[in-house]
Amino acid sequence: xxxTDHPTKEPARPAGLDEKSPDDAxxxxxxxxxxxxxxxxxxxxxxxxWFLIPAMIVGYGLVYYDKAILGxxxxxxxxxxxxxxxxxxxxxxxxxxxxxxLSWATSLFYFGMLAxxxxxxxxxxxxxxxxxxxxxxxxxxxICLSTAGxxxxxxxYVQRFFLGFVESIxxxxxxxxxxxxxxxxxxxxxxxxxxxxxxxxxxxxGGLNYGFATxxxxxxxxxxxxxxxxxxxxxxxxxxxxxxxxxxxxxxFLTKEERFAAVERLRHGQTGVRCAKFKWAQLxxxxxxxxxxxxxxxxxxxxxxxGAVSGFGPLIVSTFGxxxxxxxxxxxxxxxICFVAILLTGFLGSRFRNIRLIMLIxxxxxxxxxxxxxxxxxxxxxxxxxxxxxxxxxxxxxxVSLIITVGMSNVAGHTKKSxxxxxxxxxxxxxxxxxxxxxxxxxxxxxxxxxxxxLIICYAICxxxxxxxxxxxxxxxxxxxxxAVSAEDRDKLAFQDLTDKENPYFTYVY
Numbered sequence: 001x002x003x004t005d006h007p008t009k010e011p012a013r014p015a016g017l018d019e020k021s022p023d024d025a026x027x028x029x030x031x032x033x034x035x036x037x038x039x040x041x042x043x044x045x046x047x048x049x050w051f052l053i054p055a056m057i058v059g060y061g062l063v064y065y066d067k068a069i070l071g072x073x074x075x076x077x078x079x080x081x082x083x084x085x086x087x088x089x090x091x092x093x094x095x096x097x098x099x100x101x102l103s104w105a106t107s108l109f110y111f112g113m114l115a116x117x118x119x120x121x122x123x124x125x126x127x128x129x130x131x132x133x134x135x136x137x138x139x140x141x142x143i144c145l146s147t148a149g150x151x152x153x154x155x156x157y158v159q160r161f162f163l164g165f166v167e168s169i170x171x172x173x174x175x176x177x178x179x180x181x182x183x184x185x186x187x188x189x190x191x192x193x194x195x196x197x198x199x200x201x202x203x204x205x206g207g208l209n210y211g212f213a214t215x216x217x218x219x220x221x222x223x224x225x226x227x228x229x230x231x232x233x234x235x236x237x238x239x240x241x242x243x244x245x246x247x248x249x250x251x252x253f254l255t256k257e258e259r260f261a262a263v264e265r266l267r268h269g270q271t272g273v274r275c276a277k278f279k280w281a282q283l284x285x286x287x288x289x290x291x292x293x294x295x296x297x298x299x300x301x302x303x304x305x306x307g308a309v310s311g312f313g314p315l316i317v318s319t320f321g322x323x324x325x326x327x328x329x330x331x332x333x334x335x336x337i338c339f340v341a342i343l344l345t346g347f348l349g350s351r352f353r354n355i356r357l358i359m360l361i362x363x364x365x366x367x368x369x370x371x372x373x374x375x376x377x378x379x380x381x382x383x384x385x386x387x388x389x390x391x392x393x394x395x396x397x398x399x400v401s402l403i404i405t406v407g408m409s410n411v412a413g414h415t416k417k418s419x420x421x422x423x424x425x426x427x428x429x430x431x432x433x434x435x436x437x438x439x440x441x442x443x444x445x446x447x448x449x450x451x452x453x454x455l456i457i458c459y460a461i462c463x464x465x466x467x468x469x470x471x472x473x474x475x476x477x478x479x480x481x482x483x484a485v486s487a488e489d490r491d492k493l494a495f496q497d498l499t500d501k502e503n504p505y506f507t508y509v510y
Contacts, residue, residue: 372456
C-alpha cells in the first residue's frame with residue numbers, strides 16, 4: 001500500500017521498462033523482496049571482497065606501473081636509445097633540448113585508450129566478461145613485452161598507442177564490476193581500493209625501478225628489463241582474469257545461498273546487476289544527462305596532473321638537483337600520500353552520507369598549493385620547498401577516486417553505467433593527453449610556468465564543476481522525494497534494468 005506522506009503523485013509505469021530484457025538478477029531473486037540471514041550476507045560480502053579487491057589492486061597497479069615506467073625509463077637511457085629528445089641548440093649552456101617526442105610518446109598511450117574505451121566496454125557488456133577480460137589482458141602483456149624490442153621513437157609511438165587501446169578495458173571493467181557487486185554506500189571504499197593502486201604502485205614501482213637501476217652489465221639495457229618484468233606480471237594477471245564471473249548471479253566462488261544474498265541485498269539501491277542487451281534509449285539518455293558531462297569536465301580537469309607527473313615526474317624532480325636514482329626514490333612520498341588519501345576519503349565516503357563532493361573540493365586545494373609551491377619556490381640544489389609541493393600533489397588521487405565513485409554511484413541501467421564508465425575514462429585520457437603537452441623543456445629555467453598555471457586553472461574548473469554537480473544532485477533528489485512510495489513497486493523495479501531517471505525510487509548520493 002502506498003504511503004500517504006506525499007499523496008500528490010503516484011508512481012507511474014517507468015517509460016524504460018522492458019520486460020523482455022530485464023536485469024540478469026530478476027530470474028534469480030524474482031520481483032519481490034526476501035528476508036536475508038545477516039551472517040550469510042556478511043559472509044558473501046567477505047568472499048567477494050577477498051576475490052575481487054586484491055586482484056583489482058594488482059590489475060590497476062599494473063596499468064599504472066605500465067604507463068608510469070616511461071618516466072623512469074627515460075632516466076635509464078631510453079631517451080638516447082630511441083632519440084626521444086633532440087638537442088636544438090648545442091652551443092647554449094646548458095644545451096637546449098626539445099622533449100616533444102617524449103611528450104607524444106606519453107600522450108599516444110591515451111589516444112589508444114580513447115580508441116579502445118567504447119568498443120571494449122561494449123564487448124564487456126555484451127559477451128562473457130572473464131573470456132573478454134582474460135584474452136585482452138594476455139594481448140596487453142604481449143604488447144608490453146614487445147617494448148623491450150623497440151629500436152626507435154616511431155616504434156615506441158606504435159607500441160604506446162596499442163598498449164593504451166588494450167589497457168582501456170581495465171578501468172571501465174573495474175568500475176562496472178564494483179557497481180554490480182556492491183551497494184551505493186559500499187562503492188566509495190571499494191572503488192577507492194582498486195584506484196589506490198595509483199599511489200601504492202608509485203611506491204612499489206619506484207622500488208622495482210630503483211632495483212633495476214643498480215643492474216650493471218647484461219645483454220639488455222636497464223629500461224628493457226623493466227618492461228620485461230611488467231609484461232610478465234601482466235601475463236599472470238591475465239590468466240586470473242579468465243576466472244572472473246559476469247556478476248554475483250553466477251559467482252562460482254560463492255555458494256548458492258551466498259549468491260542469492262549477494263544479489264538480493266542490492267535490491268534497495270536500485271542500481272541493478274547486469275544486463276547483456278545494449279539499449280539505445282539508455283545511451284540517448286546518457287548523452288543528454290548533465291551529470292555525465294559534469295563528471296567528464298571534472299575528470300578531464302583533475303587528471304591533467306597525472307599526465308604531467310607520471311610521464312615527467314622523475315625528470316622534473318631531477319631538476320631540483322637530485323640524481324636519477326634519488327629522483328625515483330622521491331616518488332615514494334607522492335605515492336604514499338596518494339594511497340592514504342584515496343583510502344581515507346573512500347572510508348569516510350562509506351561511513352558518512354553525502355560528503356563525497358565536499359571531500360573532493362577539499363582535496364583539490366593541496367594540489368593547487370603544491371603546484372604553486374613548485375612554480376614559485378627557488379630551485380636551488382636539493383631545495384625542500386618544490387619537493388614538498390611535488391609530494392602533496394599526490395592528493396590528486398583522492399580527487400579522481402571520488403569523481404569515479406560519484407559518477408558510478410549516480411547512474412543505473414547497465415548500458416548507461418557502461419557509458420558512464422567509458423566517459424569517465426575518456427575524460428581521464430583527455431587529461432593525460434593535455435598534461436604532458438604543458439611541459440615545455442624550453443621553460444625549464446622559468447620553472448615551467450605554463451605547466452603549473454595550466455594545472456591550477458584545471459583544478460579551479462574541477463572545483464566549479466563539482467559545486468554545480470552538488471546542486472544538480474540535490475535538486476534531483478528533491479524532485480523524487482515528492483513521489484509516493486510503494487514498497488511493493490520499489491521491489492519490482494529494482495532489477496528491471498531501469499536508468500536512474502526512469503526509476504522513481506533511485507536516490508542520488510553526493
